[in-house]
Amino acid sequence: MADARFGVHAVARREPLVSGGQLTLSNALTLDRTGVRADGFNEDVAANGTFIRSSTLMPVIGYQGRFEIGADAERAKRGLGAVTPMLTPVESLPALAARARDRGLTPAWFTVRTTISTSLDQTALGPGDLVNEWTVNKRRHFSYRLDQPSTPMFPISAGRYAVERRVVGGVAVELWYHAAHGAHAARIVEIASRSLTVLQQQFGAFPHKTLRLVEVPAGWGFGAYAQTGSRDLTESRGMLSDARKGDVDLLVRRIGHEVAHEWWGHTVDPLWGEGRLTIVETLAKYSEQLRLGAQQGDAVLARMMSFDHDRYLSGRANTMGLEPTLLTTA
Numbered sequence: 001m002a003d004a005r006f007g008v009h010a011v012a013r014r015e016p017l018v019s020g021g022q023l024t025l026s027n028a029l030t031l032d033r034t035g036v037r038a039d040g041f042n043e044d045v046a047a048n049g050t051f052i053r054s055s056t057l058m059p060v061i062g063y064q065g066r067f068e069i070g071a072d073a074e075r076a077k078r079g080l081g082a083v084t085p086m087l088t089p090v091e092s093l094p095a096l097a098a099r100a101r102d103r104g105l106t107p108a109w110f111t112v113r114t115t116i117s118t119s120l121d122q123t124a125l126g127p128g129d130l131v132n133e134w135t136v137n138k139r140r141h142f143s144y145r146l147d148q149p150s151t152p153m154f155p156i157s158a159g160r161y162a163v164e165r166r167v168v169g170g171v172a173v174e175l176w177y178h179a180a181h182g183a184h185a186a187r188i189v190e191i192a193s194r195s196l197t198v199l200q201q202q203f204g205a206f207p208h209k210t211l212r213l214v215e216v217p218a219g220w221g222f223g224a225y226a227q228t229g230s231r232d233l234t235e236s237r238g239m240l241s242d243a244r245k246g247d248v249d250l251l252v253r254r255i256g257h258e259v260a261h262e263w264w265g266h267t268v269d270p271l272w273g274e275g276r277l278t279i280v281e282t283l284a285k286y287s288e289q290l291r292l293g294a295q296q297g298d299a300v301l302a303r304m305m306s307f308d309h310d311r312y313l314s315g316r317a318n319t320m321g322l323e324p325t326l327l328t329t330a
Ligand SMILES: [Zn+2]
Pocket: 257, 261, 280, 281, 284
């Protein structure tokens, strides 16, 4: 079966795959970003740079619960029933795991090797450590290797990057950035390095050899984003933010938060169910406070929490229905 509209393919094997067996799946992808559009612009691959996520590049296997339409009004318009409720951690673990598997909610961790080619004036960045680099037919090639099992979400970036580096306790901390945006580069690497030190003391050793930060264009709808192998900072809210504004150091806060996701979200990667965000985001927010307190003293935390409280209330003002509970108990 091949459904061209949704890009869904069904493959049936003649013989079942034995336990521990292997299967090779090959696919090729062509992205067409040409043409005239009114909206929905996609600038993941441009002449002077690339920032593309693995979810765009690679096929996904099995039913994907996360692709279901979540908004009640949108579902009603299309005649769909109520949204499938989130998994709740009140049933037995094996039953919960089986239901999560059926709904495509437990993507396994992976290891990955990538070979990326780009034009001569650009550097390509992939997940893990750089193992080789060469030039053939006027194209630069880069080979990366991630041997530590990791959450299956990573970006591929390429651009005319400058780099700022330092080694902290055996970990290479690197920032790849647009050279014209380098005013805070040394400071960002210093903040990321100190975040590693502060957070390792609290939560255990950082599991990788490289902590990589990468500047991406402002058009991406996030301030910063922690994916496997890369903490992506937008040019507007990361590289070019004015650190003199306000009494809370925004760079320390933002970078501390994204480094903390190495533990919350990437080392501890909870099942996609009720309470997941409490572990992934609440603990990252808590780590952000530890990091900021270590830099500016605990007195600054009250101002930071009052800002976060305002953000929480303004978010609630635009939400329909009841607020989901953090946790359900039997
Ligand atoms: Zn976060």
